[in-house]
């Protein structure tokens with residue numbers, strides 16, 4: 001959708017379009033209210049700025065929407081479509097990699113009590129596995145910060161894609 005069309009959407013239609021980017025109502029509301037945007041860069045700059053005030057509960061709520069790395073998101077929804085595309089470089093044919101990612105995810109979830117979130121676009125499975133292993137040695141606070149930043153990267157990529165579809 002081009003920016004002019006996005007600017008003209010009703011709030012309800014805009015909300016429906018933005019939700020698959022991230023399920024954080026305050027962020028969705030802020031982006032909708034900030035329209036009309038003069039250009040794509042202005043829209044992206046605002047969206048990034050609005051993501052700076054995400055609280056832990058916002059991030060935790062959004063995590064529930066993200067399938068584990070290495071698990072193919074099922075279903076017809078736009079969110080699942082985003083996720084499949086983002087995880088496309090994770091070679092699920094590589095059984096050893098899939099096994100290592102599954103074990104890593106389980107360790108991570110046991111340690112931090114939430115799903116391991118990483119901006120998968122542009123990363124292959126080995127790079128993701130290395131990041132998973134590095135982050136397992138983070139403190140809980142550091143991991144909360146890294147998770148929020150990874151979510152921000154995912155959301156910005158999805159929002160940018162939305163405006164250039």
Ligand SMILES: NC(=O)NC1=NC(=O)NC1=O
Pocket residue numbers: 066067068069082083084086087115116117118119120121154
């Ligand atoms: N657990 C995850 O990190 N999931 C994901 N990362 C992405 O970039 N897309 C996802 O669905």
